[in-house]
Amino acid sequence: MTKQSIIQLNHICAAYERKKVLEDINLTVYEKDFLGVIGPNGGGKTTLIKIILGLLHPISGDIRFYHEGKEVQEISMGYLPQYSSIDKKFPISVYDVVLSGLNRQKALLRSFTAQQHEQVKNVIARMGLEGLEKRAIGELSGGQLQRALLGRALVSDPQVVILDEPNTYIDKRFEAKLYSLLEEINKERAIILVSHDIGTVLQNVKSIACVNGTLDYHPDTEIPAEWLEEHFGCPIELLGHGDLPHRVLKCHHHD
Numbered sequence: 695m696t697k698q699s700i701i702q703l704n705h706i707c708a709a710y711e712r713k714k715v716l717e718d719i720n721l722t723v724y725e726k727d728f729l730g731v732i733g734p735n736g737g738g739k740t741t742l743i744k745i746i747l748g749l750l751h752p753i754s755g756d757i758r759f760y761h762e763g764k765e766v767q768e769i770s771m772g773y774l775p776q777y778s779s780i781d782k783k784f785p786i787s788v789y790d791v792v793l794s795g796l797n798r799q800k801a802l803l804r805s806f807t808a809q810q811h812e813q814v815k816n817v818i819a820r821m822g823l824e825g826l827e828k829r830a831i832g833e834l835s836g837g838q839l840q841r842a843l844l845g846r847a848l849v850s851d852p853q854v855v856i857l858d859e860p861n862t863y864i865d866k867r868f869e870a871k872l873y874s875l876l877e878e879i880n881k882e883r884a885i886i887l888v889s890h891d892i893g894t895v896l897q898n899v900k901s902i903a904c905v906n907g908t909l910d911y912h913p914d915t916e917i918p919a920e921w922l923e924e925h926f927g928c929p930i931e932l933l934g935h936g937d938l939p940h941r942v943l944k945c946h947h948h949d
């Protein structure tokens with residue numbers, strides 16, 4: 695069976711004022727894909743996500759969306775932003791954070807429907823946040839906040855879930871659970887995962903986009919060690935995941 699594309703980026707260039715950040719990017723995301731986006735600091739990973747989400751317009755190139763093989767205007771996307779971009783002091787409860795994930799589906803000037811409130815309750819239960827519905831986000835642990843925001847990303851039942859650096863929420867206990875939850879979610883929808891943590895990415899994703907101004911796509915998790923060394927400029931620990939898990943510690947010297 696051929697894989698159906700859902701997102702296609704063609705020759706995308708992106709810039710902030712005059713500074714070019716992404717150059718001639720081509721990328722296809724497939725149905726039920728699990729795409730890892732890796733790359734060094736400032737390489738343009740978040741910019742790529744902003745382009746996909748429509749939050750930033752490319753200076754050239756185009757982005758197309760597909761549903762069941764047909765081109766459509768847009769597809770539904772859920773987004774978990776970077777921890778550093780969250781205003782933890784914002785006075786909003788867990789329930790309202792999750793509910794805000796349905797804003798785009800709410801009819802203008804209408805209240806949320808009973809069914810939408812039911813969706814919120816179901817997601818809160820799935821995220822293990824029952825009992826915390828009324829708690830302000832500023833009073834949550836990193837892991838609880840992450841689950842509330844993941845609930846917000848999932849509540850609309852989107853076709854793609856995009857997670858920007860989910861491992862910066864600093865809750866090691868939840869991390870293993872997060873990845874088994876993502877595996878579950880991936881049975882029904884595509885996931886795009888941005889992360890610095892190459893080992894975790896390689897263990898969990900199906901395909902990889904290496905971003906550093908330009909984009910190198912790998913349809914599997916075999917990334918040439920040369921790319922990692924050249925673009926990260928520091929020793930990289932690779933965690934293999936064949937039949938026998940193994941670690942390869944790449945070591946090199948700076949001049």
Ligand SMILES: Nc1ncnc2c1ncn2[C@@H]1O[C@H](COP(=O)(O)OP(=O)(O)OP(=O)(O)O)[C@@H](O)[C@H]1O
Binds near residue numbers: 710715733734
């Ligand atoms: N709003 C902005 N205005 C101007 N420059 C920006 C803006 N956002 C990002 N940049 C610059 O664009 C480049 C790419 O940033 P981006 O956040 O996409 O990289 P990243 O790979 O996600 O980095 P990190 O891993 O640190 O999150 C960086 O040099 C950054 O300083």
